[in-house]
Amino acid sequence: MLFDTHAHYDDERFDEDREQLLASLPEAGVGLVVNPGITVETSRMAVAMARRYAHMYAAVGIHPENCHDFVPQQIEELRRLAQEEKVVAIGEIGLDYYWPENPPRPLQQQAFRAQLALAQELDLPVIVHDREAHGDTLEIVREFPHVRGVLHCYSGSPEMAQELLKMGWYLGFDGPITFKNARRAPEVAAVTPPERMLIETDAPYLTPAPYRGKRNDSTYVRLVAEKLAQWKGISAEEMERITWENGRRFFGIL
Numbered sequence: 531m532l533f534d535t536h537a538h539y540d541d542e543r544f545d546e547d548r549e550q551l552l553a554s555l556p557e558a559g560v561g562l563v564v565n566p567g568i569t570v571e572t573s574r575m576a577v578a579m580a581r582r583y584a585h586m587y588a589a590v591g592i593h594p595e596n597c598h599d600f601v602p603q604q605i606e607e608l609r610r611l612a613q614e615e616k617v618v619a620i621g622e623i624g625l626d627y628y629w630p631e632n633p634p635r636p637l638q639q640q641a642f643r644a645q646l647a648l649a650q651e652l653d654l655p656v657i658v659h660d661r662e663a664h665g666d667t668l669e670i671v672r673e674f675p676h677v678r679g680v681l682h683c684y685s686g687s688p689e690m691a692q693e694l695l696k697m698g699w700y701l702g703f704d705g706p707i708t709f710k711n712a713r714r715a716p717e718v719a720a721v722t723p724p725e726r727m728l729i730e731t732d733a734p735y736l737t738p739a740p741y742r743g744k745r746n747d748s749t750y751v752r753l754v755a756e757k758l759a760q761w762k763g764i765s766a767e768e769m770e771r772i773t774w775e776n777g778r779r780f781f782g783i784l
């Protein structure tokens with residue numbers, strides 16, 4: 531079975547067929563999904579989906595692109611939501627310096643630190659988004675040496691990957707590794723043991739080749755596993771089994 535460790539089924543692009551799609555995942559070979567929130571509201575939706583479906587788990591967090599109005603009171607909301615049984619991580623949190631209209635960097639960093647502190651307090655792993663903010667991301671996560679995490683849709687250098695691996699972190703791989711122009715991903719995969727790889731879709735975004743342009747969903751995570759298997763010289767079945775075990779270990783799903 532496949533474990534899609536990162537999908538956003540709270541997204542409005544699933545409004546028309548969310549229930550049918552989620553219900554159909556196990557028979558399509560997807561046995562587990564983690565849905566991270568990107569706001570307090572979507573975190574609440576993630577928790578509701580996890581209550582409803584045995585194969586769905588939730589993470590709660592505020593994405594850096596959505597922290598314009600961040601106030602410490604939102605941490606209280608997240609702390610309350612995190613008490614739910616099927617909340618397995620704090621995420622999606624991090625830094626995004628790509629879009630000029632994003633919240634100011636100091637505010638992003640404040641929200642990121644506050645949520646890392648919450649993860650430490652609750653002893654939960656974190657799901658981290660880092661876009662064009664590699665240096666600051668690494669520096670800030672180092673301030674929380676007891677917090678384990680996954681660098682979602684990893685886009686940094688092989689050197690930074692090795693730093694994170696040394697700290698006990700996992701790396702998340704997504705649809706873009708299947709694109710013809712993926713240059714860094716094979717170098718990162720080369721330095722990453724299969725036991726530290728998580729497969730993700732980031733659905734509805736980042737659809738793998740040859741379905742680029744279509745809406746992404748968890749069934750396409752198979753294509754990510756196949757590409758990693760090819761790079762690591764093992765069978766797709768073996769990679770599926772390893773990443774399944776990795777996800778369960780990382781999120782503490784027994």
Ligand code: NI
Nearest residue numbers: 536538622732
């Ligand atoms: Ni995401």
